[in-house]
Amino acid sequence: MLLEIPELLSADEVASVVNALSRAAFVDGRLTAGDVAAGVKRNEELDRGSEVRDVLARALVGSLYRSPLFRGAALPHRISTPLVARYQKGMAYGDHVDDPVMGEGERYRSDISVTIFLSAPESYDGGELVIRTSFGEQRVKLGAGDAVIYPSSSLHRVAEVTGGERLVGLCWVQSLVRDPAQRELLFELGQARERLLADTQGRTEAEWVDRSYVNLLRMWSEL
Numbered sequence: 001m002l003l004e005i006p007e008l009l010s011a012d013e014v015a016s017v018v019n020a021l022s023r024a025a026f027v028d029g030r031l032t033a034g035d036v037a038a039g040v041k042r043n044e045e046l047d048r049g050s051e052v053r054d055v056l057a058r059a060l061v062g063s064l065y066r067s068p069l070f071r072g073a074a075l076p077h078r079i080s081t082p083l084v085a086r087y088q089k090g091m092a093y094g095d096h097v098d099d100p101v102m103g104e105g106e107r108y109r110s111d112i113s114v115t116i117f118l119s120a121p122e123s124y125d126g127g128e129l130v131i132r133t134s135f136g137e138q139r140v141k142l143g144a145g146d147a148v149i150y151p152s153s154s155l156h157r158v159a160e161v162t163g164g165e166r167l168v169g170l171c172w173v174q175s176l177v178r179d180p181a182q183r184e185l186l187f188e189l190g191q192a193r194e195r196l197l198a199d200t201q202g203r204t205e206a207e208w209v210d211r212s213y214v215n216l217l218r219m220w221s222e223l
Helices: 011-021 053-066 068-074 180-198 203-220
Strands: 003-005 026-028 044-046 076-079 083-087 092-096 112-117 124-126 129-133 136-140 147-151 156-158 161-164 166-175
Touching (some): 003 068, 011 053, 011 166, 068 147, 068 180
Antiparallel strands (some): 044 083, 083 166, 112 147, 129 156
């Protein structure tokens, strides 16, 4: 499931993050790439030793946990410490899939990839996130503060930036539910459940849907 999450960060939050990044050091993004990805990756990433990294990480992860749409779609068990990537003119990231297992120390499975857009789309040319789906390629270029989530197993790329600067936050999620088709079913059922529970009419139907959602989540969850 590919899902856009509008206004994950407010305009003030985006401005604060971008201001902090303007004073931070960036390094060659290939330092964090595997052997295959390093051959197609041309970007920069926030230095892991940067003093602003932990503050930005808390802000970005906190925004995800505050989003009902994200929680309902991702069913997060673990969320990685975010990276911040910068693309300037001539930079791109070729076709790749994300590593299946990530992390230093405590490892986690990457089920869902998250891109949080920090640059206004009109401030740079190119730079679309291109995701291959069963319905063809989907090109994603969202407003500053918006986010998109998609299965980490998806083949995807970042188109070449031909002008301006593209800033994004990136993180990965280990979901309670490993299978993407099951997550999508739970998301749709969960959306219906919330609407039915908010409606004072049809309480019996709401209880049936609620019970089905809860028990499917119990059946499919992995801890």
